[in-house]
Amino acid sequence: MARPPSPSSCPLAGKKIVVAGAGIAGLAFAISLQHFWNEDLGSYPEITLYEREEKEPGRGREGYSLSIRGDSRSGGVQALQKMGVLEKLLDVSITGRGGERGSFGFWDPNWKRIVEIRLEKPRDLPASGMRIARWQLRRVLTESVAAHTEIVWGVACLEVLPSSDTKIRVRLSDGKEEDCDFLVAADGASSKLRASVRPADILHFAGAVSIGASSRFPGAPPVPVNEDWGMVFNRTGTALFVSPVDDRSALWNLSYIADSPRDPQRQPLSPEQTAQILQEAKERGKSFKEPFQTLVDNTDVSTLNIFNANDKQPFPHGKQNGVPNGIVFIGDSNHAVSPFAGNGANMALMDAFDLAECLCGQPSIEQAVNVYDKRSMPRCSATVKMSHFTIGLVHSTGLRGLFYRAMLGLAGVILSVLSWRKRR
Ligand SMILES: Cc1cc2nc3c(=O)[nH]c(=O)nc-3n(C[C@H](O)[C@H](O)[C@H](O)COP(=O)(O)OP(=O)(O)OC[C@H]3O[C@@H](n4cnc5c(N)ncnc54)[C@H](O)[C@@H]3O)c2cc1C
Structure with a gap:
């Protein structure tokens, strides 16, 4: 497995890390840190994930499915492969082990495909993408978190409290307070922790x-x-x-x-x-x-x-951006996107993986977070922009609707010809 360049010890060695939220980003961060850690980095940090929901993932409220993709914009499949959980997920996905069952596309009003999009399988991957029930994704991620990482179900992180310069103090919903050296906020689009440190950074209505x-x-x-x-x-x-x-x-x-x-x-x-x-x-x-x-x-x-x-635009970290040192917001808590982006879970996975890699490969937390921001911010801004375009496209009427219909039809023809030529 590829390892990042290892400094003699990691700034998080032996430290206490709190992760707010055992959703896609929070769980993926815990798994990614396991993946990157090696003996040279020092003693493994003590990690606690606090999850607001009472129970471990099950069908219930998570009754929808997600597309995890392996194209250059998304990269969720690659992140899962590097975390070592891709095969297990493909086994329980809708699309199957080789990602061959079913495809994404646009239908006309008679349910005839206008365009069908099957992404090219990258060389080193078993599948170009997968469609998977969200609860299955979370179940496999939860089961892949190492036993020495604690997940506390039914306890929410409510706010960041003022504390010493070196520690971060979090107020919990069970009435307790928790001190840690590093806080990963992965508490979703309506993040309570974001509201406590950047109260003006709220969600915006994207028009649908x-x-x-x-x-x-x-x-x-x-x-x-x-x-x-x-x-x-x-x-x-x-x-x-x-x-x-x-x-x-x-x-x-x-x-x-x-x-x-x-x-x-x-x-x-x-x-x-x-x-x-x-x-x-x-x-x-x-x-x-x-x-x-x-x-x-x-x-x-x-x-x-x-x-x-x-949705909302991503933000960089550090005191100059209103975020105390040692706190990083990943996934929807930083850059919520609407389902029209079809990419929020992919970004949550990539954020988690990139943050763990940066923390294990940089000499200080500040440097790690700087490098991480440079990786995460551009892809998130691009996704927000793309999702606004998609909202306009799928709801279009009149001449604009006719134009998009023609473009989709043309794309459909081009893709069918390309796939026919490849099969020959
Ligand atoms: C209908 C729908 C379809 C979608 N389709 C796709 C798709 O096809 N592809 C794609 O990539 N994305 C898709 N998305 C987006 C994707 O689901 C999200 O972007 C992704 O779940 C974000 O992951 P996250 O871990 O940041 O947040 P979440 O998955 O929301 O996880 C946050 C976790 O934190 C917990 N929590 C919340 N507050 C607190 C607190 N204060 N303290 C502790 N825990 C807390 C929550 O219970 C949750 O478990 C879709 C979303 C929807 C709603």
């Missing part, structure tokens, strides 16, 4: 509202959502994203453009609220043909919600 859920079936989900995922492009201003989640369930997400954000509707919802939201989904989505109605009719109501597409 989504109604979404996963649907459960007694057998396989309806074709084509049993295998393929992507957008139905119908130029009405309402977009539909669908994807398999596992062999019995599929995700649907109906979105529309709005001038201002809407009050989110989250679980637990009353039977009346549930009925109203499902009715609204059917009404707004009446231009979508089957299997859309079947998906809505088979909704697992415990996963139904209405949410706004929110």
Whole structure:
């Protein structure tokens, strides 16, 4: 396995690290540090992950699936491979061991593929990407965290408290306070720790509202959502994203453009609220043909919600940016993106891996964080920009819609010709 250049000892050797959040970024950081550590770096740090959720990952609320990709913009597959967990994840993914089952693309209103995108498999990887249920990703990551790393479930990190210059003090939801030498904030898009050190750095509405859920079936989900995922492009201003989640369930997400954000509707919802939201989904989505109605009719109501597409630009670390030394924000806590980016989990994985590599390869924490910021910031800004373009594209109407439809059609033709020539 490739190791970073090792200084004689690491600035984190023997130190106490707190990670806020055992989500994708937090767990991946713990695994990446395990991967990079070697005896030359000194004694392994004491690491505690605090996770707000009571239970270890299970189907429940995490009823959606994610695309993890291996292209140069995403790099999630490469990060997982270097962490040593890729094979286990491919085994439980929707797309299978070689990533060959199903593909991403755009459908026309009759569910005919306009364009199908199958990424080229990079030479050193078993798959170019995978589609995987989020709970499966978290389960495998949780199981891959070494036994000597503690995960405390059901305890949230609430704020960073003033403390000495050398220690960081965190207030916890169980009433205690925890001192540490290094704090990794991986507590998601609505990060409480970000609010405590950069209160003005809030989420911004990206212009679309989504109604979404996963649907459960007694057998396989309806074709084509049993295998393929992507957008139905119908130029009405309402977009539909669908994807398999596992062999019995599929995700649907109906979105529309709005001038201002809407009050989110989250679980637990009353039977009346549930009925109203499902009715609204059917009404707004009446231009979508089957299997859309079947998906809505088979909704697992415990996963139904209405949410706004929110995001924010990344920020660099250090006192000059309002972040006390020794605290690093990774994943959505730093640069939340909406699902339209399709890249937030990839960035969370890359952040985690890069931060661990920098911490093990640089002589001081400040230098490590500087190098880390230079790697993370550009890809995050590019993803936020790209996601705004995607929101415009999938909700386009009129002439603009016609233009994008023609471009997608052209892309579809070019990709089919290229894939035909490769098969010959
Ligand atoms: C419907 C949908 C589809 C998506 N599709 C894709 C996709 O296809 N590809 C992709 O790359 N990305 C996708 N994303 C985005 C991706 O899920 C996120 O970007 C990713 O989960 C971010 O990882 P994270 O670890 O930073 O945050 P999270 O995964 O949100 O993890 C944060 C963790 O911290 C915990 N927590 C929160 N507050 C606290 C606290 N105060 N103290 C302690 N713990 C706390 C949370 O419970 C959670 O476990 C999608 C998102 C959605 C909603």
